[in-house]
Amino acid sequence: MEKRWVISQEAPAETVEQLAEQLKVSTTLTSILCQRGVCTYDEAKHFFRPSLQDLHDPFLMKDMDRAVDRLNEALHRNEKILVYGDYDVDGTTSVALMYGFLRNYTSNIDFYIPDRYKEGYGVSQQGMDWAAEQKVTLIISLDCGIKSADKVAYAASLGIDFIICDHHLPDDDVPQAVAVLDPKRVDCPYPYKELSGCGVGFKLLQAFCMQNDIDQSEALKFLDLLVVSIAADIVPITGENRILAYQGLQHLNGPQAMRPGLDALKDLADLKGEMDITSIVFGFAPRINAAGRMGDAKNSVRMLLAQTKEEAHRMAGIINESNKERRSKDTNITKEALQMIQEDDFLKSANSTVLFNENWHKGVIGIVASRCIEHYYRPTIILTQSNGMASGSARSVHGFNVHNAIESCSDLLEQFGGHMYAAGLTLPVANVQAFRERFEQVVAETITPEQKIPQISIDAPLQLRQITRNFYNIIRQMEPFGPGNMRPVFVSEGVMDAGNAKIVGDTHLKLRLTQDGFTYIDAIGFGLADHFDAISSGRPFDVCYTIEENIYRGIINLQLHLKDIRTK
Structure with a gap:
């Protein structure tokens, strides 16, 4: 799927250079800080040393x-x-x-x-x-x-x-x-x-x-x-x-000692080493959520409140079973939803996706909507039948207000609510087809060509030779990463494959990059195997990526996690 690369606007050079001198770091790093509202030495001190003393009354x-x-x-x-x-x-x-x-x-x-x-x-x-x-x-x-x-x-x-x-x-x-x-x-x-x-x-x-x-x-x-x-x-x-x-x-x-419930959850999710925001989002959150999606959310609370290891593991086991059921339904329903799109010429070329199946599980339809967007990047609504009505979840794409689009169809709905990127709605089953047509019309009239292409936000251009252990250590100090402070994404132009490229796991690309003929660094691109022939041709190409550590046989090296590749 084609992606738009959008490089962040540079902060004023004078501010960037002054902060670089005060912090004794590169202007690349202070430019990223300034983009995040950290433009003075005092702001940087509070940013890098988050203190409970700075909490508001x-x-x-x-x-x-x-x-x-x-x-x-x-x-x-x-x-x-x-x-x-x-x-x-x-x-x-x-x-x-x-x-x-x-x-x-x-x-x-x-x-x-x-x-x-x-x-x-x-x-x-x-x-x-x-x-x-x-x-x-x-x-x-x-x-x-x-x-x-x-x-x-x-x-x-x-x-x-x-x-x-x-x-x-x-x-x-x-x-x-x-x-x-x-x-x-x-x-x-x-x-x-x-x-x-x-x-x-x-x-x-x-x-x-x-x-x-x-x-x-x-x-x-x-x-x-x-x-x-x-x-x-x-x-x-x-x-x-x-x-x-x-x-x-x-x-x-x-x-x-970690709270017994979270410790049990960490074991079940097979999470190793220190926890960070990512491990919480992908390890803890789906399991805690699954209790409410598939069964009784009180089980999540009981697990979190457990005071003994035995009780915590018992409740975590119940929650983990709910998560397995959630994953099974998520996978099967996503497969059915994608097949519905692929077999319908109108849906394949539409500006939106609205699907209804009365037998789909209500607890996973929001997840399915997000999965569909990974394949067909456009505003998506997945509906199922609940209490005699069509009930659904909507997910959107960058920059498009799905809540406003749904509101334009409010005369066909029983109720709706949400925000720009996610919403819920209920309507009579008899209105589903009319809603699908109206929603498609609204989206077609309001979505822009740019909003139909996934966007990768890039913080700064970077030469491979700038990627040092010290550079990476300063990036690590910018954690925790998340909305408003995402892990920095860089772009390097004119890189080449050093001859080590190979496809792993059918869809992933593992390679070693070189730039200017002397700097070498390993890289991994999940789902980027389609670029293998182009990068193996010997021609230069551009990459955007985050920097991470890779541990192999006890040896720690820096590695690029590729977001996308552009061939010349």
Whole structure:
């Protein structure tokens, strides 16, 4: 598949050179820093040394004082407290964080995760009825609640108060809760707006400790759960999130024993060495998510809260089985979806993909939509039947607002919601064909030619001779990588194959690159075997890549991880 290479705009030369002189590093590196908003020596110091001392005062968040006061009151009166969260990774880590902390101060506490299929996303009436039956008088909702004004009002009618900890964009109608903690509220002065749901919950713990003269270390014990939420929820790893993610990784990889649930998960995922954002995203997150996709998300919380190795491994085993089932359904449904496209001339050449099969599993259709985009790069919606309706997940391509496109078809829908790159929707089965035609028309009229081609964002050009151990070590210090601070991608032009190129695993390319006839470095290109003949011809070509370490038989060498190849 053809890809667009987009090189980032260079920062002002004077700023780049001044910072390079102050930090004693190359202008290539300071140019990348400046592109990420790190342009002064002081900013660089905070960037390279993320400190808990730089976290914001939690009481800057609107309603935080009210939240702490109501929580204190509930604890003093021994009221029944319910910790309520979403069924994804952010929601389940949030519940484990809040419940795990508060159970040290009360035994009159429980947690609740709604059933993905029977109750759907967010605060449910069924959940409120259950809470009333359990004599709950205070609910702390995490990663949900900001769009549940009606359910919060219903809970109030049952004598239940709410503290909402959320990070999603609120509607105009903010719930009438005792406290609504959400940095994205337009009236919230909190300086950092991109916290995860678990991050908002953590700020409540911080504030509670401050108000009650409890050592902050009691809240910091949960940084391991917080970094899992930050990585899995794809929030920007900038500002306060960078500090929390960095310190959370230090906690995960520190000398103290890992939380039993995460340790068991690490074993099952066969993760070796230190954890980083990538290993969390691909090792932890799919397994934690699978519990809610295929079965009961409460199992994820039970695993994260497990206090013994035996209990943790038992729960992790249940979750891992859910993940195996998820992977099987994901693979089979993706195969069916791609076959539907390949066998339909209209779908093969369309500007969008909308597929419906009443038998597809609702828990994996979002994943399938993303898989389809890997083959047919365009806005994609996968629909299945649920409770008599067509229910689906949408995924988009770089720069295209799929939520707006769906909104243009709102008269055909029962409900929808989401954001620019991902959305959910429900519509009558009878409207599926009309929706498919309308959505295709909207996309065709609004998508640009550039948005139909996958984009690779490149940070800077680089000569192979510049790739040294010292250069790589400074890049490593820019971790943790993620949205807002992605692993730097470089481009080198006019490189050649040193004669070692070979195809491995049918689709991958392993080679040794040379530039200017003397610099040599190994490279691996996953899925790039189609370029073998062209690069073996002896002609120069261009590559874009990230730099990584490769460990072979105990020997560590630098290696290029190729993103794409352009032949002359």
